[in-house]
Amino acid sequence: MSAAKAQLEKLPRPMQALLLAGAVGLAAFPLIPMDSRDFYLQMLTQMMILAIFAMSLDLLQGVTGLVSLGHAAYFGLAGYALAFMTPADTPIALWWSLPLAAACSGLAALVIGFFVVRTHGIYFIMVTMAFAQMVFFLFFDNKALGGSDGIYVNFRPDATALGIDLDNKAHFFYFTLAVLIGVYAFLRRLLFSPFGRVLAGIRVNEHRLRAVGYGSFGYKLAAFTLAGTLAGVAGFLWAAQTGFVNPELMGFHMSAHAIMMVILGGMGNFAGAIVGAFAFEYVMHVFKDLPTIGDFQTGKHWQLWMGLFIVAVVIVAPRGLTGLGEKLLNRKGARK
Amino acid sequence: MSDVRPNEVALLAAHKLTKRFGGLAAVNDVSVHLYRDRLHAVIGPNGAGKSTLTNLLSGDLPPTSGTVTIGGVETAGHSPESISRLGLGRSYQKTNIFLPFTVWENVRLAAQSRERHAPWNPLHWLQSAATQTAVNQRTERAIELAGLTHRAQAVAATISHGEQRQLEIAMTLATEPTVLLLDEPLAGMGQAEAERMVELLLKLKKDHAMMLVEHDMDAVFALADQLTVMVNGQVIASGTPADVRADPQVQAAYLGDEH
Numbered sequence: 001m002s003a004a005k006a007q008l009e010k011l012p013r014p015m016q017a018l019l020l021a022g023a024v025g026l027a028a029f030p031l032i033p034m035d036s037r038d039f040y041l042q043m044l045t046q047m048m049i050l051a052i053f054a055m056s057l058d059l060l061q062g063v064t065g066l067v068s069l070g071h072a073a074y075f076g077l078a079g080y081a082l083a084f085m086t087p088a089d090t091p092i093a094l095w096w097s098l099p100l101a102a103a104c105s106g107l108a109a110l111v112i113g114f115f116v117v118r119t120h121g122i123y124f125i126m127v128t129m130a131f132a133q134m135v136f137f138l139f140f141d142n143k144a145l146g147g148s149d150g151i152y153v154n155f156r157p158d159a160t161a162l163g164i165d166l167d168n169k170a171h172f173f174y175f176t177l178a179v180l181i182g183v184y185a186f187l188r189r190l191l192f193s194p195f196g197r198v199l200a201g202i203r204v205n206e207h208r209l210r211a212v213g214y215g216s217f218g219y220k221l222a223a224f225t226l227a228g229t230l231a232g233v234a235g236f237l238w239a240a241q242t243g244f245v246n247p248e249l250m251g252f253h254m255s256a257h258a259i260m261m262v263i264l265g266g267m268g269n270f271a272g273a274i275v276g277a278f279a280f281e282y283v284m285h286v287f288k289d290l291p292t293i294g295d296f297q298t299g300k301h302w303q304l305w306m307g308l309f310i311v312a313v314v315i316v317a318p319r320g321l322t323g324l325g326e327k328l329l330n331r332k333g334a335r336k
Numbered sequence: 337m338s339d340v341r342p343n344e345v346a347l348l349a350a351h352k353l354t355k356r357f358g359g360l361a362a363v364n365d366v367s368v369h370l371y372r373d374r375l376h377a378v379i380g381p382n383g384a385g386k387s388t389l390t391n392l393l394s395g396d397l398p399p400t401s402g403t404v405t406i407g408g409v410e411t412a413g414h415s416p417e418s419i420s421r422l423g424l425g426r427s428y429q430k431t432n433i434f435l436p437f438t439v440w441e442n443v444r445l446a447a448q449s450r451e452r453h454a455p456w457n458p459l460h461w462l463q464s465a466a467t468q469t470a471v472n473q474r475t476e477r478a479i480e481l482a483g484l485t486h487r488a489q490a491v492a493a494t495i496s497h498g499e500q501r502q503l504e505i506a507m508t509l510a511t512e513p514t515v516l517l518l519d520e521p522l523a524g525m526g527q528a529e530a531e532r533m534v535e536l537l538l539k540l541k542k543d544h545a546m547m548l549v550e551h552d553m554d555a556v557f558a559l560a561d562q563l564t565v566m567v568n569g570q571v572i573a574s575g576t577p578a579d580v581r582a583d584p585q586v587q588a589a590y591l592g593d594e595h
Contacts, residue, residue: 007436186461186462189461189462189464190461190462192464192465192466193460193461193462193463193464193465194448194451194460194463194465194468194471195454195455195460195461196461196465197441197444197445197448197465198445198448198455200437201434201437201445204434204435204436204437205432205433205434205435207432208428208432208433208434208507209445210415210416210417210420211394211396211416211417211420211426211428211432212420212425212445212446212449212507212508212510212511213417213418213420213421213446213449213450213511214417214449214453215415215417215418215453216417218453218455218456219455221455222455222456223455226461
């Protein structure tokens with residue numbers, strides 16, 4: 001019982017070094033001369049955005065123990081907020097549109113969270129999914145909200161005040177990297193704050209936590225709202241980058257992918273969410289590019305391979321890639 | 337039922353508590369008064385309703401009828417967490433701790449519950465939990481009182497059963513309660529561990545109003561100032577240990593087996 005709930009929170013030094021190396025590598029990437037650099041920049045930017053999204057879910061799933069199957073709703077809402085706020089003829093400023101769009105997601109999470117955080121376990125999963133589906137169909141079925149086709153974001157937000165040109169792919173890349181690092185640092189700090197410790201206590205033993213005097217509702221609602229807001233930050237960046245939003249962004253698949261990313265990387269330490277998002281996207285691209293054998297288009301059935309891959313990882317590394325890394329480090333340390 | 341001390345105020349007063357589960361009255365018309373520096377033991381065979389009584393007092397279960405007041409505040413409609421904040425601390429019959437956390441973190445989390453609760457304050461998100469001085473002091477004191485200082489950095493799942501029982505008490509103490517409800521703190525303990533626990537409870541008695549649910553008769557008679565015997569949800573005798581021991585009904589129903 002305890003082993004299953006024990007999670008990797010404090011990252012071993014070699015893992016921290018590896019993360020730092022990853023960040024440095026990302027920062028250096030645009031400087032490397034190569035063909036189709038823009039394509040890779042765009043792909044890495046998307047991975048970083050999804051990493052922010054996965055981290056926001058990890059706050060609920062890995063830290064608080066609340067598995068939300070509707071987290072994409074808050075991702076998509078901020079994207080739509082950007083699309084609706086942007087007029088047809090001129091860009092809007094980043095400095096107010098990003099916080100405002102994230103706040104829209106946060107507000108939705110606050111309202112929905114008010115109802116859903118009262119439930120536990122499987123009921124929480126079902127209710128979060130139900131609300132997300134409601135949001136999905138609200139947009140899917142309403143022509144005024146873009147309908148099933150979605151809508152265009154007419155201009156990328158204007159960040160010249162910050163000396164950044166978001167139309168420049170390298171600029172967008174660096175801006176996203178900065179947000180990723182900022183959100184990671186913030187969540188790591190939060191994990192070891194009094195608030196974060198209570199959230200971890202809720203995951204491990206909510207009943208006991210209440211018995212020593214915590215009203216868990218307020219903590220869970222605050223976590224849900226914060227997670228929704230951060231998902232909104234990611235959704236805003238996604239919409240700004242792709243210039244396009246559609247209901248798929250808020251859909252079931254998007255929510256499920258985020259859960260898989262967090263599980264793949266390892267829950268409860270945010271680094272795992274980043275690793276998971278990159279690994280998931282990378283593996284997905286590999287599977288999508290699989291060759292056609294005879295009449296059988298193996299690449300078209302990437303979801304099948306992805307499913308098998310996730311199952312294999314869960315069996316081999318139940319605590320995800322970061323958990324596996326820790327295990328290997330311990331084994332190596334024990335041998336010395 | 338309980339003796340009333342007119343010159344003292346009961347820190348916890350339960351009046352005619354009844355809890356029905358369908359047709360079964362698990363607790364039937366039970367009144368309890370707890371005073372500082374008095375240990376009130378509740379004994380009775382399995383299924384007598386002792387744990388249910390504890391759950392009614394702590395707010396884990398709502399009573400079907402009857403009232404509980406803690407420090408003069410009636411607890412009807414209060415959640416377990418707000419009853420805890422009224423000054424009630426309880427331990428559980430089945431060990432109920434944060435198994436993956438260290439002993440220190442278990443107790444620290446309990447101690448932190450007496451700080452201001454501000455889940456919506458962003459400053460609260462960025463503060464370091466490890467540097468809350470008052471919380472750390474309370475944690476240290478509670479761990480020391482419970483005799484776990486040498487195990488503070490051990491993961492709770494890895495310590496012995498007896499130590500886990502001590503940890504239960506330490507967590508309860510870290511909330512600085514005025515009323516302590518202890519549900520079989522000696523259950524499953526070895527002789528030496530049990531003796532240490534009895535010593536600890538004697539020490540705690542001075543500053544707390546305590547109710548002890550316990551099967552260990554040696555401990556009960558060593559500690560109790562007041563004894564209530566429950567059978568089938570009802571109180572069949574209540575008074576000083578000497579009075580209760582002499583009660584023929586009690587001898588027949590309960591002590592008879594052992595004496």
